[in-house]
Amino acid sequence: MSHWKWGVLGLIFTLLTACQPGASQPETNAAQSESNSAEPVTLVLYNDAGGTQEEFDQSIGNEVKKILPNYTIKYIGEEKGTLEGMVTSGTEIDLFQSSIGNAAGSILNVGYQTDITELAQKSGIDLSRFEPSMLEAVKQFGGLYGLPINSGGLVLYYNKDLFDKFGVSYPKDGMTWDDAIELGKKLTRSEDGVQYMGLVISPPHLLRMNSYSLPVLDSASGQPNFGNPKMLQLLQTTVVRAAEDDGYRTVVRDKGLPANDGFSKQRNVAMYVMNYGLQNGKDFEGLNWDVVSLPTFKDLPGVGTQPYPNFMFISANSKKKEQAMEYIKALTSDAFQSYYAKSGRIPVLKSDEIKKLFATETAYKDKNVKNALYSNKYAAPAPKSKYDSLVERSFNKQSKNIILNNPDLNTVLATIQEDAVKTVEAEKKK
Structure with a gap:
């Protein structure tokens, strides 16, 4: 397993051990609104860093259920097959999860990316809430193909x-x-x-x-x-x-x-x-x-x-793009990003209130982690290639x-x- 896959799984471990469900969350804008439909929605998500359905549910899925209770994620990790193999076999995928280091060689390499600018606008996502460097990191791939959900550095x-x-x-x-x-x-x-x-x-x-x-x-x-x-x-x-x-x-x-x-x-x-x-x-x-x-x-x-964000992308061939966009909207909401911040996972929003929550529900809450990450400004993300x-x-x-x-x-x-x-x-x- 590469260093970067280790890094992603290590951060997931934080959420498994340090997060306390039921903690209060700040109010947020339209990102916390109810989904467009009360009908059950099932989305297929592929993560090129691997992992299991249980790990995903414990670190992400269960928390998003509080925002989108009618949504269910069918999770596929890399160990079940490469993305190229999934596409070739006709597996329908709605969401892709990948890091800035992996995306060019996986999602973009198979050509399944789609620009989500109009979908984001329609969904009411305010891009000005994001750390500019995080958006720059995804746009350097050639378009707004997804949104960052957490970062590294x-x-x-x-x-x-x-x-x-x-x-x-x-x-x-x-x-x-x-x-x-x-x-x-x-x-x-x-x-x-x-x-x-x-x-x-x-x-x-x-x-x-x-x-x-x-x-x-x-x-x-x-x-x-x-x-x-x-x-x-x-x-x-x-x-x-x-x-x-x-x-x-x-x-x-x-x-x-x-x-x-x-x-x-x-x-x-x-x-x-x-x-x-x-x-x-x-x-x-x-x-x-x-x-x-x-x-x-x-x-x-x-x-x-430089920031080292993980992204959630929408598949070009998804038949549920609007529902997939709602899921990304929930992941980038104040509520979910606060949950990530408390858990010691680097949020992608520039909100000072959310940054103040960073690592407050971890075993190392008294360490200098917040200053270590926020004392300097981010360097511009370097362009990535496959x-x-x-x-x-x-x-x-x-x-x-x-x-x-x-x-x-x-x-x-x-x-x-x-x-x-x-x-x-x-x-x-x-």
């Missing part, structure tokens, strides 16, 4: 016990990358046979949500983007500089870069830059952690992570060499570019 987790152990002050919101790297150096040391690493960054996630909004595939040329000087600057400033210590590099050379387990299980990583949502898993139990905002670049003050996963594969094959800077970073990026070009060209010929 990069944050900096830290292990408070390691900072206490070495007498180092905790990280703060609003740090620059220079601040974070210097802080990391104070904690990168070997003691009692353990090599501690001050700052570890997940390269694939940094690439997907980078503050410079660099796409992995340039939309103008259609070519991989690793010849872009900004790409060199991005990786040199963050990933390479964080790993300049010899002990740090020895760990990477011998064992690879620590991932989630290094931070949450082995606990030899002091700071870890990763997608928000790790705290939802059992591995954080007993971990003395907190979180701050993603460090920023000097030439982009106040600009943090070839992104192939380009990222070329990048991931060289991630160790990027960190070790061996050979030099320019050479590594040239190797990534060459491999990605060949891979994309081969895919286009299929």
Whole structure:
């Protein structure tokens, strides 16, 4: 399972464990109105991140029933077949659920998207209620094919016990990358046979949500983007500089870069830059952690992570488009978004009142999660293509060499570019 499927399922886990049904919800506009018909409505929903009907009902379906009691969702996860296979077999699908990273290679790839602008207007959905970057994220696909229902984003987790152990002050919101790297150096040391690493960054996630909004595939040329000087600057400033210590590099050379387990299980990583949502898993139990905002670049003050929204799309071949639109309307209502916010799932509306509810009904309600996510403004979403996963594969094959800077970073990026070009060209010929 990819990191992004893990991220979606991890966020669903939050809703299974942290949400308290029956909590009061604020009043909302027409989004809470009764559906157009009291007749029973059944919609088929396909999620390219997988999951079960029970998981969907517990995290989404049961709550939407409070708004649309006559609606029933027949849920299909990816493990029951690919979207292309579903379409080929004639399976009728009304709604598609997908992330910004997956949509181009699934829903848009099979051509089942449809612009919902008129449907949204007819349904009375006020698009001005949304965080602009969330709408921009879906419009970059070429039209308003759906609406965001929740989001993700990069944050900096830290292990408070390691900072206490070495007498180092905790990280703060609003740090620059220079601040974070210097802080990391104070904690990168070997003691009692353990090599501690001050700052570890997940390269694939940094690439997907980078503050410079660099796409992995340039939309103008259609070519991989690793010849872009900004790409060199991005990786040199963050990933390479964080790993300049010899002990740090020895760990990477011998064992690879620590991932989630290094931070949450082995606990030899002091700071870890990763997608928000790790705290939802059992591995954080007993971990003395907190979180701050993603460090920023000097030439982009106040600009943090790109959003990483999950969308709900309507199928072009659905015979129930208006009913499907009503379901999306319910998902983006103040009531449902408040439920998501309380549960620690990032809402997509710009309402300050809803943001105030963020994580208030979670086990980590006293952590710094709200400031970590909202201290910076979102970077513009980078354009996505159906070839992104192939380009990222070329990048991931060289991630160790990027960190070790061996050979030099320019050479590594040239190797990534060459491999990605060949891979994309081969895919286009299929």
